[in-house]
Amino acid sequence: MTPPPAASVADMIRPIPVVADSEVNRDILAVMDRPTMPYWLLLGFLVVFVHAAGAVWVYQVYKGLGIAGYAHPIFWGVYIVTFVFWVGIAHAGTLISAILYLFRSKWRNAINRSAEAMTVFAVLTAAQFLGIHVGRIWKSYFILPYPNQRGLWVNFKSPLVWDTFAISTYGTISALFLFVGLIPDFAIARDRSTGWRKLLYTALALGWQGKSNQWKAWNRTVLHLSGLCTPLVLSVHSVVSWDFAMSIVPTWHATIFAPYFVAGAIFSGFAMVLTMMIPVRRIFGLEAYITDYHFDNMGKFILLTSLIVGYSYVMEFFIAWYSGNEFEQTAWWYRVFGPYWISTWTMLVCNTMIPQLLWFKRVRTHVPTLFAVSIFVNIGMWFERYVIIVIGLSHEYDPAVWGIYTPRPAELMILAGSFAFFAMFFVIFIKLFPVIAVSEMKELAIHRKSHAPEGAH
């Protein structure tokens, strides 16, 4: 073939025409548009609330843990309850992202990003409570094995040290997973933004252009991170459950604890994803992406995990009776009919009875009812941890160490502050990062488009 004349090559140089943006980009990035006044009001309220709770915490540091309701024999109260609650919430994100990814459940694409973000924020919230609970926050680094003058190391046989490793690994890996998933979406945002946002997304996108080597390595990275996260998510709440199960407190010392806690964590995590996503979908008009089908599926997950949790409750009672162990039997009787009966019955009703409504498809696809169920599950799961921790400690072997614990205002304020802390990060996240995985939604859209012209459908 003869080379073309120079003039014709020059003729071919022309600017690439600007084309209309894809619908997926437009719809999802629209969520990140300039915040409205209600948004600022909500964010302002959350920030103020977090600071108010922070002030209470500072006061507690100043006065000491005495202002919490801790009293002999109960030294694990609302703070540890809330720690376990938030670690549990953190489980849905990784389950949706990693386990459903490995199962190739494509429906996860609409919700995985927000669930991953919730995971990171929930771990962050949970981690605060370890510091809040230990009281002398300036010594909390003692839990890490670091070289020191006394040449002493941490006790690796303690479940609390395992917990430190599990939670910090979980926080790190889930943040990393969220970030890796966001890289291609940062590039999308970079190409469509101006000003400081352009600078931010340019930095975060790391020069991503969707080149073949980039996608190839990215795909493999997501697969491997999913493979690593799947056992991790199961291990984290198992390790948290061992904080209790490794002791000899009646109602705690049970081998069922690990699977029971993991199921409960997924149960509460899914409920929290629903609690957050139902308003987000409504406010930002994302009905085309987060459909009733997604809610339906999540409802089924909640139902399944509710059944596992309910089975665990029944099994605990059964084993207490069947063991013939007097201490176990007394403790269980005390749990249901003792002075804390309200907590126990709240837990039982919210976690095992109300979710039974989800057997009906009409409930799973009726958004307001589903939202109400998710709230009840959140409440029930907080009370589950309260029941396990507080009631367990208040009625051990020796009547001389029986006692009653009542949460004090400082604890309740910090508990409420934790919800504001979590919601604050999520509210900031919505406006700063794509709340739905854009490139993964696009993958589905392009697949549909490439099959459409064949005329079959």
Add this chain to the structure above:
Amino acid sequence: MPLLLGVFETPHRVVEVIGRLRNRGYEDLDVFSPAPFPEVENALIDPPSRVRLWTLIGGLAGVTTGFAMTIWMSLDWPIVVGGKALASIPPYVVIGFELTILFGGLLTLVGLAVHAGLPHGKFGKNDAGYSARFSAEDFGLTVRCKERDVVEVDALLRAFNAKEVSLVEP
């Protein structure tokens, strides 16, 4: 050498045209793709991604560190806890496991950076031919060829239903 850019709508067209171009001896090809499509990536890059090696190395380093650290520290400050052996393996499995995941995950990220070439390019500058439409829904195939082949490549790209073909670098 001139660089041509063909814009395509569907991944299978890209795969077809890559096969054709390779048959004709054009090897300097790259694709800008809006979403992951393994068929496109595999058409350009043969072996499975090496990121897997990084994960393996990280995981092995993690499990080794986990057990070595716990055993060594227990022996370095010997104190018997609960009547157990100084270096008792069962509780250390938890630490070994967590560090396997932690190091495996961190090195996977390093692997991503190495094999995806991230961070890529100069800050704020894109590769020749890249445009925002490739983070919308179009695929861009770039072909670097000798000046005398420009017309042939142009015709080839159009023959496979390229929406547009342009010469981005003469």
